[in-house]
Amino acid sequence: MSLKKTLTIAGSDTSAGAGMQADLKTFQELNTYGMVALTAIVTMDPETWSHDVTPLPIELLDQQIKTALSIGPDAIKTGMLGTEEIIGRAAQAFKESDAEIFVVDPVMVCKGEDEVLNPGNTDAMIKELLPLATVVTPNLFEAGQLSGLGKLTSIDEMKEAARIIHKRGAKHVVIKGGKALEGAEAVDLYFDGKTYTLLTTDKFQSSYNHGAGCTFAAATTANLANGLTPREAVIDAKAFVASAIKNGWKMNDFVGPVQHGAYNKVEKIDVQTEEV
Numbered sequence: 001m002s003l004k005k006t007l008t009i010a011g012s013d014t015s016a017g018a019g020m021q022a023d024l025k026t027f028q029e030l031n032t033y034g035m036v037a038l039t040a041i042v043t044m045d046p047e048t049w050s051h052d053v054t055p056l057p058i059e060l061l062d063q064q065i066k067t068a069l070s071i072g073p074d075a076i077k078t079g080m081l082g083t084e085e086i087i088g089r090a091a092q093a094f095k096e097s098d099a100e101i102f103v104v105d106p107v108m109v110c111k112g113e114d115e116v117l118n119p120g121n122t123d124a125m126i127k128e129l130l131p132l133a134t135v136v137t138p139n140l141f142e143a144g145q146l147s148g149l150g151k152l153t154s155i156d157e158m159k160e161a162a163r164i165i166h167k168r169g170a171k172h173v174v175i176k177g178g179k180a181l182e183g184a185e186a187v188d189l190y191f192d193g194k195t196y197t198l199l200t201t202d203k204f205q206s207s208y209n210h211g212a213g214c215t216f217a218a219a220t221t222a223n224l225a226n227g228l229t230p231r232e233a234v235i236d237a238k239a240f241v242a243s244a245i246k247n248g249w250k251m252n253d254f255v256g257p258v259q260h261g262a263y264n265k266v267e268k269i270d271v272q273t274e275e276v
């Protein structure tokens with residue numbers, strides 16, 4: 001059987017819990033052939049863990065995309081894009097490809113950093129990426145930005161944001177309440193244009209959750225490439241990332257990555273679904 005091919009257009013997280021490293025590990029765990037077009041390299045100061053983001057020359061991104069498209073990805077995912085120009089290139093890459101699946105993880109901030117990567121990016125994401133997205137996976141903050149509603153604090157507000165983001169063109173929307181929404185459970189909201197469904201697991205006490213968002217979107221991408229419906233793909237991705245978070249580990253005094261292989265190698269976690 002030939003493997004489905006999954007391409008991520010994303011940044012490199014040198015600590016390797018998030019970014020393209022998370023994507024490739026997840027693509028591999030879910031039996032797809034993972035490929036990368038790299039946008040930027042993120043390094044961390046060992047003393048403070050503050051992040052430096054160094055973009056790659058745009059010509060080099062163009063060359064990578066050309067190579068990757070010649071191999072014929074079945075599904076394309078975006079992660080950290082960083083600039084409006086790169087957002088435009090990612091949209092163009094999907095349009096030029098034969099892929100029918102486009103998963104947009106609208107990365108605006110890194111966990112532990114409160115600085116938005118580049119405020120102008122939000123408009124470019126709305127204009128260029130949302131109309132193409134099969135699934136978009138904002139966290140609570142990003143959903144507030146993409147919908148224009150600002151800070152979201154309740155399921156009702158998440159529903160309103162999902163409706164607006166869907167209207168802006170994304171076919172399926174998952175707003176990750178995750179770590180940011182108060183409560184004893186980790187609740188995400190899935191909207192397919194008709195029905196709102198809450199996806200819920202226990203909220204694990206782990207603060208070793210670096211890379212959770214990338215891992216969730218990468219698992220969604222691989223699941224779609226492997227033929228799951230969008231609803232099945234996001235429910236299974238939620239189970240995949242829940243195992244990864246529960247089994248996250250302490251890397252140093254600043255950060256702990258998720259364990260990308262925990263779903264296959266340690267335990268599977270139940271996801272409750274409820275229409276609201």
Ligand SMILES: Nc1ncnc2c1ncn2[C@@H]1O[C@H](COP(=O)(O)OP(=O)(O)O)[C@@H](O)[C@H]1O
Pocket residue numbers: 111138139140176177178179180186187188201202203204205206209211212213214216238241242245
């Ligand atoms: N403590 C936790 N326990 C269980 N699931 C979590 C926890 N924190 C986040 N998640 C889940 O991990 C996924 C990524 O969410 P989140 O960490 O909010 O995204 P991001 O990394 O993009 O900010 C979501 O499915 C979310 O519900």
Ligand SMILES: Cc1ncc(COP(=O)(O)O)c(C=O)c1O
Pocket residue numbers: 010011012013014018019020042079080107109110111209210211212213214215
């Ligand atoms: C290259 C890169 N992409 C994406 C992210 C976002 O990671 P998360 O999955 O924790 O939202 C980070 C965070 O450090 C990163 O370095």
Ligand SMILES: [Mg+2]
Pocket residue numbers: 107139213214
């Ligand atoms: Mg994220």
